[in-house]
Amino acid sequence: MNKDFLLEIGLEEMPAKYITDSLKQLEERTANWFLEQKIEHGEILSFQSPRRLAVLVKDVAEKQADRVEEAKGPAKKIAFDETGDWSKAALGFARGQGVDPTELTFRELKGVEYIYIEKKVAGVETIQLLPEFKKIITDMAFPVNMHWGANELRYIRPIKWLIALFGETVIPFEITGVKTGNTTRGHRFLGKEVTISNPADYEMKLLEQFVVADPTKxxxxxxxxxxxxxxxxxxxxxxxxxxxxxxxxxxxxxxxxxxxxxxxxxxxxxxxxxxxxxxxxxxxxxxxxxxxxxxxxxxxxxxxxxxxxxxxxxxxxxxxxxxxxxxxxxxxxLKIKIDDAVQKLSHIVFHEKLGSLSEKMKRVQKVALLIADLLDWNKDEQADIIRATDIYKFDLVTNVVGEFPELQGIMGEKYALLQGEKAEVATAIREHYMPTSADGALPETELGSLIAISDKLETLVSFFCVGLIPTGSQDPFSLRRSAFGVIRIILKNGWNLPLAELLHAVVEMEKEAGIGEISAAEVYQDVQNFLKNRLRVILQDEKVRADIIDAVTSEDSNFVPLIIERAKLLNENAKSEWFRPTIEALSRVSNLAKKHVDDVEIDESLFENASEKALFDELTLMKRDFPSLSSAERLERFAELRSTIDAYFDETLVMSDDEQVRSNRLELLFELALFIKEFAEMDAINVK
Structure with a gap:
């Protein structure tokens, strides 16, 4: 007869922000355990409050189902000795499996016969396995932990009571001196202890003691x-x-x-x-x-x-x-002048390895002006940048922000407007913190967007310069959020910034400022890879195929909106009839172009057939047209080019014995491959 299983972990009051995830973790660990143990069960209900985490598993089978296990042994050719008796290898296998050699059989696998054994394994009674829930409890992981008394266990909060009840039977185990039982505790002030005789009564019994255990209810x-x-x-x-x-x-x-x-x-x-x-x-x-x-x-x-x-x-x-x-x-x-507040920032350390807030603001100003040049902003717009970056952190020394850190930037905007700053500058003070989460709201103004990118990019590079790089789940300075912010703001504004060029310049600027001892080349590559990984996540969220993501991110991330646009185009057209033969043709060009060694000027007099001239003419048109074509138009041109490429390879031996002819042909393919590679690394796309 099936029974219900109840597990409750009674604790001191837990931090509210960790309770929901902790309950989800307990529920997942419980479900996984029953799956691994092959114990059939019904619905899993979960309960929590500030002082408890609990799961109720309905209709749990009293034992595991019996099963047949199969094991593969040595090959048949070594299963017998020279007299035809079982070899030591076969006997050892049978002994290890706990069976008589007469139960051994043979089965062919990939053309070779092997010893096999099938044995029936009786299911273990559930009640004998349930004490393993002790480990499920102690193995739980939390963002914050504490230990108490002389106990070695570190846990979110001290354990005060435990229930492990299978039907009416208590499953015995002990954690930090607390033994399992069937008694729970009601509301700290309104309720009292209550005995749970049957797991199904758990929720009702707690409600009688002023505890609504179901968080949804x-x-x-x-x-x-x-x-x-x-x-x-x-x-x-x-x-x-x-x-x-x-x-x-x-x-x-x-x-x-x-x-x-x-x-x-x-x-x-x-x-x-x-x-x-x-x-x-x-x-x-x-x-x-x-x-x-x-x-x-x-x-x-x-x-x-x-x-x-x-x-x-x-x-x-x-x-x-x-x-x-x-x-x-x-x-x-209201008595504080902005310029006086800015002066105080020179005495506030941004980070011990990165100087004061004032020094950071000066570096950010240089980055912002560099981006403004790349975007062709005029002098008036650049004047706003200078004023904004001169003061944009001033509210950090105000009393309100000191008391309410959540209002940084927000109060800066208000105080700036009260003191007569331009509305654009004041808004940028607030918006430079955005987004405040990986998917948070983005700045609405261009000035705010530019200051936000500059601040985040400078933060990224400076921390990488001193080796403070996120590892695993550890990201104490929220650098992943900064990287996502840079990319998302660029995309929102449609700015085709040459990100690789910009990143090189920012790294050099940091090194000139004496930040860190890691080489500029290493910092550049680390930050570039970091940004590229964030870009990959964004493309994954857009449901772009992994191989297409590889194709568009194979080179250093540069013009981000174009990368996203081209990835989506390739993904959308991947099932079209023309896609596979086009990608194969373009990949063939790119692969052969890798054999290119010396730069030479293409000589038409060395062409030996009409297909060479046709491909050269297409290259000439691409050089003329591509700068003005959209990504969609470029992909269309590649599709149209496929027949010319196929004809070229049908009629032309690229690796000619004549060195001059060979170099001429490789140069043609190399120059064509540059256009292909700029769009994507086509040979990374799987069309098999």
Whole structure:
């Protein structure tokens, strides 16, 4: 008879931001274990709260299914000795498999006969295997860990209780002195310990002790209560899924309530108010139908409806103190002059190996002006660049940003506008931080985009110069995000920047500034490969074939929009009838062109057939036309060129015994291959 299996890890309160992923990990490890053990089961349910991670596996079979195992032994030719008896090799194989030699059979594999054995293996009872869940628990990995007492185990938080229950039977094991049982704990203040006699009763028993163990149901309860307040009050409370997820992981029994703050605080910038509420207090801000912030907030209590008035007053008191601090900091910041703030940046270390923030800003300014030259920006636009890069980090020394780091750039824009800076410059101060995540929002203005690229590219190169390169999952300086940001901003603006040329220049600039001891050539190649890998990820997300990605990224990443465009074109046309023969023809040109040694001027008098002249004429037209052709038009020309290439190879022996003729033919192919290679490394594309 099948039984349910319940596993619960009881812990001290876990950090809210890690609970969701931790539960997912436990669920995946559980599912994988049952799969590996070949134990049949039904649905896997998962539960969590700040103090627990749990899985409930329904309808678990009482034992593994019996199975037949097959093993291959020595070849038949060495299975017998000279007398025709089983050889030592065959007997050893049988002994190792625990079978009698009479059970050995032979089977042919790739023309050779081998000894084979099939043996029936009886399934092990599930209850004997379930103690292995001790290792599943101890092997879990978390972003943060701690150890307690004299225990060697490092875990997200100390383990307080454990349930491992198969049907009504406790599965015995012990972790850090805590033995498994069938007792769980309810809400810290409203509930008590409760015995789980049957795994199926787990969720209901916890609810009786004021714990909503299903995170989906808990979140739905919060959302429904918020919507009810919206309807009663006529408010608009934006659905902030990230905040809702965090709040959901902070409570076991949610009760939503609303509070208020003094209207005079509404004179503060809205960002200070919202940040105080969301980031510091986990409150939901409230708006009216016209999207105007109101002096109210929504919060979620970890408890029931008793004494709510007292809870509301406590939350209002805490928020009032926060907003009072924000008011003071903001008023003090209004007394600071931008140029005075900039002077203070020379005393703030950006990184011990990379100098002060002021020194970084000077390097970024050089990068920005270099990019502006490549984009042909005029003097007025370059003047905006100079002013923006002179001051764009100034708000880091303001009081508000010191208290609310999340507002860096945002407050810089506001203070810059208040002090009369151009709107474009002020906006660039805010936008240079964008994107703040791999897929975050991008700058909307060209100046903001240019400063953002310059800052991120300088950061990348400078850190690589001093050997601070991301390894594995470790990326403490968010360099992957910076690289994604550079590429995504370039794509958004459609800037065909010569990225390889730009990167060379930035590396040389860093070396001239005395940054790091790693050679310029090594830094360039490392950063180039780093950017190329990010570009590959973007193409993978666009569902481009791996071989086509290899083809368009074989060379140093340069004109990024063109690389993306050509990858998509090749991918879209890969199933067309003309695609395979065209790629094969172009690849043949490229492969033979690799034999090119000496540069010579193509001599038409050395042509020996009409196909050579025809291919040369096509090359001449390509030199004339290609600079003005789009990627799609170039690919179309390549397709049209295929018949000429095929005729050329049918009628022409490229590797002629006549050295002069051979060099002439290789030069023709080499010059043609340059156009092909600029588009993509065609021989990397799989058309088999």
């Amino acid at each position: 808990r979140k739905s309860a919060i959302r429904e209560q918020i919507e009810e307040i919206e309807a009663v009050k006529g408010w608009v409370i934006p659905q902030d899924e990230a905040l809702l997820e965090e709040v959901n992981n902070l409570v076991e029994y949610p009760t939503v309530l609303d509070g208020a703050f003094e209207e005079h605080f509404l004179t503060l910038p809205e960002e200070i108010l919202i940040t105080s509420m969301k980031e510091h207090q986990r409150y939901f801000p409230v708006f009216n139908a016209e999207d105007v912030l109101l002096p109210h907030f929504i919060t979620v209590r970890n408890g029931n409806h008793e004494h709510l008035d007292m809870v509301v007053r406590g939350n209002e008191k805490v928020l009032r103190a926060r907003l009072s601090d924000g008011q003071f900091f903001y008023d003090e910041d």
